[in-house]
Amino acid sequence: MLQINNLAERINKYKPEISDAVSRVINSGWLILGPEVKRFENEFAEYNGARHCITLANGTDAIELALKAMGVAEGDTVATVANAGMYTTTALLAIGARPYFMDVESRTHNVTLQEVEKALAFGVKAMVVTHLYGLAVEEIDRIAARCSEQGVPLLEDCAQAHGARVNGRRVGTFGTAASFSFYPTKNLGALGDGGAVITNDDAIAQRVMGLRQYGWSSKYKVELANARNSRLDEIQAAILLEFLPSLDACNGLRRNIASLYGEKIDNPHLVPTKVNDESYVAHLYVVHVCHRDSLRAHLKNAGVASDIHYPIPDYKQPIFEDKYQSLHLDNTEQLSKEVLTLPCYPEMTVAQVNQVVNTVNSWKP
Known part of the structure; x- marks a missing residue:
């Protein structure tokens, strides 16, 4: 995996x-x-x-x-x-x-x-x-x-x-x-x-x-x-x-992987992240996808892990019970349903990046 x-x-x-x-x-x-x-x-x-x-x-x-x-x-x-x-x-x-x-901006x-x-x-x-x-x-x-x-x-x-x-x-x-x-x-x-x-x-x-x-x-x-x-x-x-x-060099490798994802991921059912400048060090690479569970299952079947960062807005956490029940942050709530994290770390090979890209591109909800 x-x-x-x-x-x-x-x-x-x-x-x-x-x-x-x-x-x-x-x-x-x-x-x-x-x-x-x-x-x-x-x-x-x-x-x-x-x-x-x-x-x-x-x-x-x-x-x-x-x-x-x-x-x-x-x-x-x-x-x-x-x-x-x-x-x-x-x-x-x-x-x-x-x-x-x-609330946050939905793009960034x-x-x-x-x-x-x-x-x-x-x-x-x-x-x-x-x-x-x-x-x-x-x-x-x-x-x-x-x-x-x-x-x-x-x-x-x-x-x-x-x-x-x-x-x-x-x-x-x-x-x-x-x-x-x-x-x-x-x-x-x-x-x-x-x-x-x-x-x-x-x-x-x-x-x-x-x-x-x-x-x-x-x-x-x-x-x-x-x-x-x-x-x-x-x-x-x-x-x-x-x-x-080696931090800056590793950040550059992360950014290169993110850039490849942004260029090569081509699937009408999701939106990839496209940032390639020094403001982005690609700690996590996320895409926006409506049918997230379907894509996660497809990735898993192809031997690619994924994760959700993050699925529950803070004010909706069980610890707060109904304290914030009247609070609604539109972008925050929408993103919690859509964001999905793909593999991205400096030691990834081109073959591994292509594996992720090909798997994502082959997915249909």
Whole structure:
């Protein structure tokens, strides 16, 4: 079966580098918040063009602690999209904050300035903008400007968009801060969980550093409330240091696969994604299809895996029961019924890409 993302291929490709990284850490005897973490934080900050990078245990912690560092507290309302798998909403619930759900544009799957304006008019305490599927939000510079004008901190969720650019500038550097995930399937993925916050704000960086380790201002002195233990370990940092130099090249390979899909998929019953510039790093490649279950079954029978990112809008999740029963976001709900993810990862061969294309093109609902 051709998988959505074959991590074994990546591990085999970088096996010598991974072994060296693990050995380096083991030989040092320093396993938590040591030189590998500090070096990765410095290099990832430099890669993105940010002043600070603070690594954490995972990407959801990065969202939560960044928002806390921005001043979001229990009872506050924070704007977010509802088509991104509940990750930001989970962080908000952990804080005790209330989500204000924004709709997205059906072509890009991302939020628009118009929706952001509605949220600002509502009076949200903070704004979270997600660069979904590896595609940068087109209006991120204008969104950041409007949030700044209104005094509303902006968090960019870059968990799926490592390395994407808008007008030559990396995503994650437009807002007040940005969150990243290093989950293994991400464009820059570790061999376990990991996350980070980047920011140019010295005070926010200092608060996130305290919040990731019990709220310490100095060892065993707790000054920040609502902190936690959320640290990237040395082995994962060392592995990420080995992967970071090839990130742009791997993004290019992903983009090439997505471009081939966009050119070669020719089936009147679906709409492929067609983006081929630096704003897209092809974390996931999705098509829009009305008879989704039929296409999934056809793909499976041909030995091709597929997935749905994401089938349930956040406000329709069972956890909320009927709390949002009157809320209807037209594009978000339509996309949840139509999007289907096809295999797309840097190690895919041309033959595998053609296998997917031919299978999709041969499908009839």
